[in-house]
Amino acid sequence: MSADVAAAPAARLIANPTTESRAARLLLIGLGLGFLALFLVIPLFAVFAEAFRNGAAAYFEAFGDPDTQAAIRLTLLVAAIAVPLNVVFGLAASWAIAKFDFRGKSFLLTLIDLPFSVSPVVAGLCFIVLFGANGYFGPWLDHHGVQVIFAVPGLVIATVFVTFPFVARELIPLMQEQGTSEEEAALSLGANGWRTFWSVTLPNVRWALLYGVLLSNARAMGEFGAVSVVSGHLRGLTNTLPLQVEILYNDYNFVAAFAAATLLAGLGLVTLVVKSLLEWRYGDEISSKHRK
Amino acid sequence: MSRTTFRTPSALPGFGLTFGFTWLWLTLIILLPLGGVILWAGSLGLERLAQIASDPRTLSALRVSFGLSLLAAVLNAVFGLILAWILTRYDFPGRRLVDAAVDLPFALPTAVAGIALAAIYAPNGWIGQWLPFKVAYTPLGIFVALVFIGLPFVVRTLQPVLTDLDRELEEASATLGADRPVTLLRVVLPTLFPALLTGFALAFARAVGEYGSVIFIAGNVPYVSEIAPLIIIMKLEEFDYGAATAVATIMLLISFALLLLINLLEAWTRRRLGHVR
Amino acid sequence: MNRRSASRLFAALALAAPIAFGALPAAAQSTLTNVSYDPTRELYKDFNALFVKHWKAETGEDIKIQVSHGGSGKQARSVIDGLNADVVTLALASDIDAIAKATNKLPADWQKRLPNNSSPYTSTIVFLVRKGNPKGIKDWGDLVKPGVEVITPNPKTSGGARWNYLAAWAYGLKQNGDDPEKAKAFVAELFKHVPVLDSGARGSTTTFAQRGLGDVLLAWENEAYLSFAEFGDDKFEIVFPSVSILAEPPVAIVDANVEKNGTRKAAEAYLNLLYSPEGQSLAAKHFYRPVKPETVSNKADVERFQKLDLVTIDDTFGGWAKAQKEHFGDGGVFDEIFKPK
Numbered sequence: 053m054s055a056d057v058a059a060a061p062a063a064r065l066i067a068n069p070t071t072e073s074r075a076a077r078l079l080l081i082g083l084g085l086g087f088l089a090l091f092l093v094i095p096l097f098a099v100f101a102e103a104f105r106n107g108a109a110a111y112f113e114a115f116g117d118p119d120t121q122a123a124i125r126l127t128l129l130v131a132a133i134a135v136p137l138n139v140v141f142g143l144a145a146s147w148a149i150a151k152f153d154f155r156g157k158s159f160l161l162t163l164i165d166l167p168f169s170v171s172p173v174v175a176g177l178c179f180i181v182l183f184g185a186n187g188y189f190g191p192w193l194d195h196h197g198v199q200v201i202f203a204v205p206g207l208v209i210a211t212v213f214v215t216f217p218f219v220a221r222e223l224i225p226l227m228q229e230q231g232t233s234e235e236e237a238a239l240s241l242g243a244n245g246w247r248t249f250w251s252v253t254l255p256n257v258r259w260a261l262l263y264g265v266l267l268s269n270a271r272a273m274g275e276f277g278a279v280s281v282v283s284g285h286l287r288g289l290t291n292t293l294p295l296q297v298e299i300l301y302n303d304y305n306f307v308a309a310f311a312a313a314t315l316l317a318g319l320g321l322v323t324l325v326v327k328s329l330l331e332w333r334y335g336d337e338i339s340s341k342h343r344k
Numbered sequence: 345m346s347r348t349t350f351r352t353p354s355a356l357p358g359f360g361l362t363f364g365f366t367w368l369w370l371t372l373i374i375l376l377p378l379g380g381v382i383l384w385a386g387s388l389g390l391e392r393l394a395q396i397a398s399d400p401r402t403l404s405a406l407r408v409s410f411g412l413s414l415l416a417a418v419l420n421a422v423f424g425l426i427l428a429w430i431l432t433r434y435d436f437p438g439r440r441l442v443d444a445a446v447d448l449p450f451a452l453p454t455a456v457a458g459i460a461l462a463a464i465y466a467p468n469g470w471i472g473q474w475l476p477f478k479v480a481y482t483p484l485g486i487f488v489a490l491v492f493i494g495l496p497f498v499v500r501t502l503q504p505v506l507t508d509l510d511r512e513l514e515e516a517s518a519t520l521g522a523d524r525p526v527t528l529l530r531v532v533l534p535t536l537f538p539a540l541l542t543g544f545a546l547a548f549a550r551a552v553g554e555y556g557s558v559i560f561i562a563g564n565v566p567y568v569s570e571i572a573p574l575i576i577i578m579k580l581e582e583f584d585y586g587a588a589t590a591v592a593t594i595m596l597l598i599s600f601a602l603l604l605l606i607n608l609l610e611a612w613t614r615r616r617l618g619h620v621r
Numbered sequence: 622m623n624r625r626s627a628s629r630l631f632a633a634l635a636l637a638a639p640i641a642f643g644a645l646p647a648a649a650q651s652t653l654t655n656v657s658y659d660p661t662r663e664l665y666k667d668f669n670a671l672f673v674k675h676w677k678a679e680t681g682e683d684i685k686i687q688v689s690h691g692g693s694g695k696q697a698r699s700v701i702d703g704l705n706a707d708v709v710t711l712a713l714a715s716d717i718d719a720i721a722k723a724t725n726k727l728p729a730d731w732q733k734r735l736p737n738n739s740s741p742y743t744s745t746i747v748f749l750v751r752k753g754n755p756k757g758i759k760d761w762g763d764l765v766k767p768g769v770e771v772i773t774p775n776p777k778t779s780g781g782a783r784w785n786y787l788a789a790w791a792y793g794l795k796q797n798g799d800d801p802e803k804a805k806a807f808v809a810e811l812f813k814h815v816p817v818l819d820s821g822a823r824g825s826t827t828t829f830a831q832r833g834l835g836d837v838l839l840a841w842e843n844e845a846y847l848s849f850a851e852f853g854d855d856k857f858e859i860v861f862p863s864v865s866i867l868a869e870p871p872v873a874i875v876d877a878n879v880e881k882n883g884t885r886k887a888a889e890a891y892l893n894l895l896y897s898p899e900g901q902s903l904a905a906k907h908f909y910r911p912v913k914p915e916t917v918s919n920k921a922d923v924e925r926f927q928k929l930d931l932v933t934i935d936d937t938f939g940g941w942a943k944a945q946k947e948h949f950g951d952g953g954v955f956d957e958i959f960k961p962k
Contacts, residue, residue, distance in 0.1 A: 071433065073600055081436055084427040090689040091492050092448055094470065095460040102463070123378070141369045148362035160598075169599040170378070171553025172454075173573040174592040177540055177580065178377030181384050181589060185703035185724065188380055194703065201706045212373055228682075234862055236355050245357035247403035253440050274453030276556035277573070279581070284704040286654065294453040294556075299690070301459060302823040304851040313456040320451025324444040330442070400960065468833035481817045481834060531642045564775060566959040577820075578777050581694040583701060583719055584951060 058287035099317050103310035107148070114308035116302075122288040124315070128291060129204065131272040134211040138268050139261070142219025146257075149220075149228030151235065161224075167216040175213045176281025179206055202284030207292060208277040215268040222264030226257055258332050270323045274316055378596060379458070385589040396590040401566055404574055409572040412483060413551035421544045425497025425536070431499070432506040446499045449492050454556030461489055462561040464495035482565035486571065489557040494547030501543030505536060538612055545606045549599060626766075640912050641728040652685045653887050658693040658870065659789075659821040660844045664907040665710070666832035671899060672891055684704045684887060692781030692821035700724075700875065707879050707888045710872040712780020714738070714934075715941040717873050726877035740869035742909035745931055746781075746788040748860040749829065751837040756836045760863045761792040764811055764837060771814045772835035774825045776948075776955050780870070781822040783949060785839040788866040795864055802803035809958035830856070841868070842926075843908035867931040 072075070104111050114120065144163060149157060167175065181187045183200040193200055200206045234256070238248040254261075276294040283290045291299060293312055300309035351359065360447050386391065390537040394401065430436070431443050449457065457549040464470045465479040465488055472479055509532070563569035572595055579588035657665055669686040676684045689696065690706070692872050693712035696763045701723045711717055714732055732739045750758050756769055764771050768781040789811050793804030815833060819825045822844055829838040830852045837860075839846075845859045872892050877887040894900045898916040905911045905922035914923045938944040948954045 072528075076524075077434055079432075081430050081434060084423065084430045085442065087423040088442060088445065090471070091488070091495060092445055094464055094724070095457060096452070096493070098460045098464050098470065099456060102460075102648075128552070141366070144362040144369075145351065145366040147358060151356050152354050152359050152363075154352050154359075154363075158611065159510075160366070162603050163374065164366075164601050165607070166374055166378070166600065169549035169553060169603050171555060171573045171576075171592075171595055171599075173555045173576050174595060177576060177588055177592050178381050179584065180580070180702055181380045182377055183703075185701065186585070187702075190703060197584075199703070200707065202699065202703065207445050209373070213377065216373060225446055232354065232356055239355060248356075249358070253520065254496050267459065270451040274456075276455040280556075281577075284656075285691055285698050286687045286704075287689065289687055294455050297453070297459070298455055302690070302821070302827070309459070313453070313459070316456055318454045320448055320586065321563050323451050324447050326446070326608075328440060328444040395884070401956070462832065466832035466834065480832065481828070549739060559820065564820070565816065565818055565962055578775075581698050582776050582951065583698060587951070 056058045088127055096317060099310055099313050102306060103314045105310075106307050110307050111311050111314075114311035115324050116304075117308065119288045119291070120293075120296055120300070120308065120312055123291045123293045123312070126204070126207070126289075126291065127273050127293040130207050130211050131206045131269055134215060134266060135269050136213055138215055138219045139265060141216070142223055142261075142264060143254075145220040146223035146227050147253070150224050150230075151232050161293055162221055164217050172214060172275065172277025173281060175278040176210060178213070179282050191269045201282040202286070202290060203291070205278055206282040207290065210282050211272045214275050215271045218271060219261065219264035220267035222267065223257055226260045227253070230256055263327055263330060265324060266323045270320055273319055280325055369607065381589045381592050382596065384585065385593040388586045388590060390570035392586065393590055396587050397594060400608060401570070402572075402591055404567045405570045405575045408483065408486070408568075408570060409552050410598075412486050412571075413490055413494075413548050413554075416487055416494055420498050421495045421540060422546045424495065424543060424547075425540060428467045428499045428502035428506055432503055447496050449494075450496050454493065454554065456559070457492055458489060459558035459561030460608050461485075461492060461557065465561065473578050476536055480561050481569070483563075483569050485563065486558050486569060486611050490551040490554060493554055493557055494551045497546040497550065498540065498543035501539050501546065502536060505539040509535060528601040538609060542606055542609045545602060546610060549602045549606070552602075553599065649727050651682065651887065652687055653707045653884055653891060654687040654689070654705060655708050655710055655891070656689045656696050656700055656704060657710040658696060658712040658842050659690055659823045660781065660847070661710060661809045661870075662688075663782065663847065664843075664904065667907070668895070668900065668903050668905065671903060672894055675894055675899075676887065676890060679890070685893075689720070692774075692778045694778050695820075700726075705878055705882065706875050707882060707884045708872060708874055708891055710870065711871050712868075713783060713941060714741040714869070714871050716760065716780060718942060721827055726875050728872055728876070730871045732871060734874075735872065735892060736772055736896060738869050739871040740912065741872060741892075741900060742870065742904040742911055744842045744868045744870065744909055745774070745929060746784050746862075746933060747842045747845050747865065748862060749840050749848060749857050750836065750860055752856055752858055754858055754860065758837050758860055761789055761807075761811075761839045764789075765807070765814060769814055769837065770816050770835040771811060771837050771839060772817060772819075772825050773815055773839040774822050775818040775820055777938065778820045779822055781841050781844070781868075782818075782839075784841075784866055784868045785902075785953065786861075786948065787934065787938060787944065788864070788932075791866055791937050792862065792864050794937065798833075805954060805958065808954075812958055818834045827876075842910070846908035860927055861927050864930045866937075867933045869934070887905070905929075 072080070073328070128322060149160065179201055182189055183193060183206065184190050200209070234252050235248050238252045243251065267281060274294055275292075279292055283292070283295055285291060285295060285299065287299070293316060297309050297312045300312060388396075427446065431439060462480050462485070465485060467473065467478060467480070469480070477484070479488060513531055513535075514527055517531045518524075522530065538542045553573060555571070555577075558571055559574060562571060562574075564574060572591065576588050576591050580590065629851060653671075655665060665688055669688065672686065673684055674693045676682060689699070693716045696709070696711060697716035697719050699722050700709060709717055709720065716733060717727075718729075721729050721731055735741075748758060749816060750756070756763070756766075758764065758769070763769065773785045776782040776786045786808065789808050790804050793807035794801070794806070797803035817825070819828055822841060825838060826840065826844055826848060828834050830848055830895050840848075848857055874885070874888045874892065879888045896905070896913070898918065901911040901913050901916050902922070905914070905917045906919065910926055911917055911923065917923050934941055946953065
């Protein structure tokens with residue numbers, strides 16, 4: 053599995069037969085980087101440029117808006133509920149799927165992946181159909197005075213739906229790769245199941261788990277489509293940060309909109325930096341190299 | 345591998361608990377809500393369903409969504425291959441930074457991406473003003489957004505395979521007299537192909553459902569630049585839940601078929617690369 | 622194998638949740654929720670502050686106003702699906718009709734409960750063009766000239782866009798001796814000149830003003846005036862067409878919700894304040910045409926409105942219920958004009 057470590061210096065010594073000419077290499081690098089610049093770097097740069105258009109003072113002023121502050125708090129709250137739920141599910145699912153062999157495993161995997169390719173709009177629609185005033189459970193909920201959609205529970209459920217596969221998807225390939233021998237050894241030495249899980253399995257997958265948490269956290273905080281359908285857009289109450297960005301933008305408050313967007317972009321960047329650090333430091337312990 | 349029982353015996357405990365919990369949670373969060381949508385659509389009756397499914401505007405939106413997603417996935421496959429290749433094989437300044445940046449579309453909220461893309465590709469934007477044709481507010485704008493959000497998938501699917509790729513094969517090919525392009529085409533590409541296909545399918549599946557980044561840049565003109573998720577939103581806002589759930593069901597079925605395909609491809613990839621489990 | 626870091630990771634996760642919970646805003650005092658449409662943001666920002674002061678003076682109680690803005694159809698949909706709105710202040714009557722019909726949360730004749738069809742302010746549809754009017758646009762007929770691009774939101778999702786569409790239709794009728802077929806042909810031709818259909822009025826204004834798309838924006842009169850304040854006086858001009866439509870954005874109490882929330886008194890006071898001299902003055906200040914212009918304190922705010930030839934929805938289109946079904950319903954005229962031939 054450490055082929056890359058061994059191959060890199062070797063490749064440099066016998067570079068000629070197994071690599072391209074210098075010109076071809078430069079061309080490919082140019083093409084790849086140009087593509088990234090066009091589709092990635094410039095949009096990201098645009099977000100920051102717009103946010104700082106009127107200087108740093110205007111930028112920081114944007115965060116004084118109580119509605120924006122409420123949106124930040126709400127986003128943190130939703131992620132703080134949704135992400136741990138994903139962690140528990142991810143650990144359970146990966147234990148069942150990676151450590152055991154059973155029928156219909158790939159069907160189960162497909163179902164876990166499903167939210168990934170379901171349109172966020174359809175995800176939102178699901179919860180309108182279930183919990184909306186005219187939905188299947190709506191009248192019952194209304195009768196009992198429970199508000200699901202257009203309130204925090206709806207936002208949380210929609211977010212859990214959208215971020216559902218991330219932790220499990222990071223853990224499963226790694227745990228499959230690691231096999232069951234260490235756990236079997238622990239069990240034969242007299243540890244019980246929980247003890248084995250906490251002391252053997254969990255430490256083995258901790259970085260992949262952290263990475264999965266980071267990914268699902270970034271996605272949870274950034275989700276727009278599904279949340280937009282179930283939010284109701286009450287200012288300071290049910291607007292998450294991405295929705296607040298849209299609202300500020302439609303208020304013609306472009307600087308504040310992009311300032312709020314930089315928070316989310318910043319979160320994305322931090323996620324990526326931490327991820328790179330993890331990979332660099334614990335490269336062979338993390339599953340991303342074996343992802344998908 | 346022949347399995348006669350439901351589960352192969354194992355010394356590890358906790359299968360019942362975790363397996364049960366997985367299914368319970370899956371049912372509550374995913375299957376029940378999706379089932380609700382399908383049930384709602386099903387209650388419309390076949391005739392009404394057929395009528396909605398054959399509505400030319402809906403069909404045109406589905407065509408736009410699937411067609412442009414396909415094109416975007418193709419472009420992502422080409423450039424994703426190049427990026428994965430230069431990231432694993434070459435050394436250049438800032439390589440680690442570029443590697444990290446690839447995941448950005450994944451972390452950036454889609455609405456922010458849409459607004460930013462619309463701003464720079466508009467006729468008066470940073471890039472738009474230099475182009476002789478319109479990008480934002482045309483199908484091309486949708487294409488740009490879909491390329492943006494699909495970008496990480498091909499790269500991330502290819503990278504591990506490229507890292508594990510045995511260089512001896514390339515050396516052997518070279519010693520046998522093949523020049524570099526022939527080696528790449530006949531030896532490297534076939535090995536990468538399954539992973540490339542998987543990445544392509546992932547990018548495609550993700551693009552089809554995309555909403556947040558597209559509506560800001562799309563133009564949303566019926567029959568021209570209207571995407572399928574927008575049709576759902578529009579039906580919803582017309583209080584026509586039946587039609588909304590029907591279109592959603594069509595999209596769900598296609599998504600599910602795609603995912604099944606992806607997982608089959610993955611299994612195929614693993615078999616070809618000899619990862620026998 | 623570092624076991625401690627794994628447990629530390631979990632401790633951090635466990636800690637994160639309560640911290641975020643603790644950051645929840647404290648439960649508010651009595652609240653009133655106003656679900657409104659897109660271009661009323663600035664108006665209701667001022668008006669809510671006025672009402673909070675007014676309510677405190679009247680009752681000695683503190684009250685908080687929650688607002689939500691968005692495309693009128695989308696907002697109505699949210700209320701139908703259970704958004705707990707005490708009052709709705711939407712772009713057109715048919716969206717509130719839809720709420721009444723789908724939920725029975727307010728009576729079908731809600732529009733008779735307040736003066737002037739429950740519309741404390743009115744507006745109309747005007748053209749916003751670029752400075753100097755380079756395409757020489759003077760009236761509706763100029764919009765279908767070759768090379769002219771028109772920006773309007775999508776009538777399916779935006780209330781303002783439905784007024785735009787109906788105003789164009791009214792012109793089509795007037796030009797062609799009330800022949801609906803010719804009016805339809807005119808509107809169909811007009812929409813061929815539309816390159817972007819945003820979902821709400823705000824989206825369209827941004828597309829036109831910020832992105833530089835199109836030659837003319839069909840806009841609420843108040844949005845057009847507001848764009849001067851937001852984007853500068855030197856960028857755009859307003860063109861008043863020969864005929865337009867009297868747009869009446871209505872307001873209503875959602876009875877079932879105010880009963881549940883115990884907010885009927887506040888909701889009634891809120892809507893009544895819109896009709897008071899202070900409310901009317903604020904409406905005029907934000908470029909809405911007040912229904913009682915004589916009560917507005919700053920006369921200049923009223924005098925700037927031009928006298929226009931305005932048709933009404935009732936006279937020309939037989940009321941909203943009919944117009945909605947005929948033009949914007951599933952398979953209605955709007956759907957037809959987009960059908961590829």
